[in-house]
Amino acid sequence: MSEISRRSILKAGALGAVTILGGAASSRAGAPASTPRAPLFFTAEEAAFIDAAVARLIPADEQWGGAREAGVANYVDLQLAGAWGAGERLYRSGPWVPGTASQGYQLPFTPAELFRKALGAINKELAATPFAKMSAAKQDAYLRHLETSSTDLGGVPSDVFFMHLWELTVEGFFSDPVYGGNRDMLGWRMVGFPGAYASYYELVDQHGVKFDRPPMSLAEDANRHVHMDPNIPAYLLTPSK
């Protein structure tokens, strides 16, 4: 499926500055993407691995920037530094017993702990030639090794770590830019997803219409509308009795 669609080329023509601008600030994205920021979670060594790894998982090409250009490493850092990294919405009581594939994740680690453990083991293993200094082919081979084996990374099986890294990479590429990834809405423009725009009543039955309005982030919801119909008494405070 390596063919490059006509549509992609057209889009790249219109918006070709994306990969050149890379991480430069975008007035449209709403967030000052170029502001230098120290990682909140990752050490310098960890950050180097993540930045290089996501650039191979979703690489840049002649049409579209990849995960690096979309700021995915920044997204992952913010997620792991925050509530998600600390185990938000994760049932965390033991006993901790290995389960079947259909029982899902059963390790005692929060996402932050899992990344710290696994990255520590990886960077120790690769001390001689850090991942970020490898050739692209060697990087791909190493990522494939993580993906397809259960090598022990400080208590974290490598395939479990890879799956977490992959999920966060996809999230960082396609989630709203307010979370620090999907810079310039690169992921959305690549597939043609309009983002938070979200009102298509007049278009939904224009079957096959080419929708080329630029995507919109939560941060720039121009409508800022609140439904205030006096005839709809739907907002009621909890009665106090």
Add this chain to the structure above:
Amino acid sequence: MATRLKPVDAVTIGVGLTGSLAALEIAQAGLTVVGLERGAARYTVPDFQSPPIHDELRFAVRKGLMQDNVKEAVTFRNYSDQTALPIRRWASFLPGTGLGGSFVHWNGQSFRFQEADFGYRSHILQRYGQKFLDACGPELTIQDWGVTYAELEPHYDRFEYLLGVCGTAGNIQGKIQPGGNPFEAPRAREYPNPPMKETYFGAIFRKGAGSLGYHPYPQPSSNLSRPYTNPLGLKLQQCVFCGFCERFACEHFAKASPQTTILPVLLKNPNYELRTNCQVLRINLDSTRKKATGVTYVDDAGREFEQPAELVLVTAFPLNNVRMLLLSGIGKPYDPRTGEGVVGRNYCYQTTGGATVFMDENININPFMSSGAPGTMIDDFSGDNFDHSKLGFIGGQYVGSIMTGARPIEFHPTPPGTPAWGQEWKRAVARHYNHTILIQQHGTSTASRLNYLDLDPTYKDAWGQPLLRMTFDFPENDIRMSQHVADKVVDIGRAMGGKIVVRGGTKRPYNTTIYQSTHNAGGAIMGSNPRTSVVNRYLQCWDVPNVFSLGASAFPQNATYNYTVTIGALTYWALEAIKNRYLKAPGPLVQA
């Protein structure tokens, strides 16, 4: 030490669909009702408004509106000889929490069940015989509901008009209607509103399925096709096809929910009091164990209260209804070794799956222009709409093109053979995102003596109470059914013009890490025999007659369709009996 509160006539455990609907009926009948909701109060304005509501990461991926696993999870195993382990993050099913419950984040898919679904065992035996049923699987424990479609029809009608369901009738009083579903059970009158606009993927499905001789119809929807005022005087607005419906709350007043169709009236009723952030620990019984005296709950500050009540309505999510009965010692727990006991028995799910149809790249599907219940479907393979006598299974699935927003973190299809990451993956995602159609299969879940719910012996919730333990795998019968339909769906995908059609169909074992359906059913089932049911045909507990357990936990097995409208109809049916008979002479409505 629990603080004892002033007694009330009735209490509901949960304020979602059944809790708000039942409370309104009872409050309007003049009784005092307290609604206890474990989650927070929330309203369309300001809680569901944009921009924050249109956030895939927060709501669809991180499950922002769902039960908090940190506090309460469910343990799971496929088979009873395994050790159940906690579902540490929701994936396969998504119980909601907070005012309005799962009826806030639902899609609005608004079907009735069919006539044969209610007398299911009798129907199967009459059409195919005992030998056939035994051959489908000796472990199958299908039952009749104890209520008929004809008895529920007026309640279906009433509930559909409450929601403002949009659709095209297929069968009005036995007369088949053009454009509707010719397989549907007879309805008294047309839907309250016309169907939604047809999406492009729906139109392509209509053409493909129609060319094969099937019977396409617009999916009935509680995303409104036009402004509507319901019988309570509450106004709903027209759905704008925003693409943020499933797993989201509606900002537009365009999806039927307790917030849009019930609560504004209920909260003004002087007989009603809502208490949110209240976790009910148990239903209290008197020394005879045959009468409930009320409930004990803990508020968000950790204070414990006893709320005395004459009538207790269990109105939580189906799984939590079963857990509440088990925690309270109401009904005999099911024992899979002996087949005795009832609470937890006949836990059922929904058999889903479907095909992915990759289209030509000059066809812009625009799948993000969508609602929660869009698209076009067929019932040719639903329930018992086709002859099973040579097929070796019972049950069926509806088939339809239903895409609910195509938000890209979760929707980025690639054809078989595409690498899982890297350059080729990225190009395939860019190529196929706007040119791919999903066809959904959605169908029956047959009860089995091997599948059940009980209390976990090891894992506890934040209040120190045992988690619910689920033991479940799809019966072989349901696998055969799903695989049979999967073949037909591939033909439809090709007829739609699919360049590549990836076959669907369910496989064993059931896996909790992949989203399938939030239609958990059974476990506190209704019936006519106290040895094989927890509640009678009016959803009244056989063992404790002043406790009624409402909702899909009462389904003896699950039918083809999304179940919300049937839950509503069954709630009205039970409440009619409570108002007209039980309140006049409290006691068993059916003699055991």
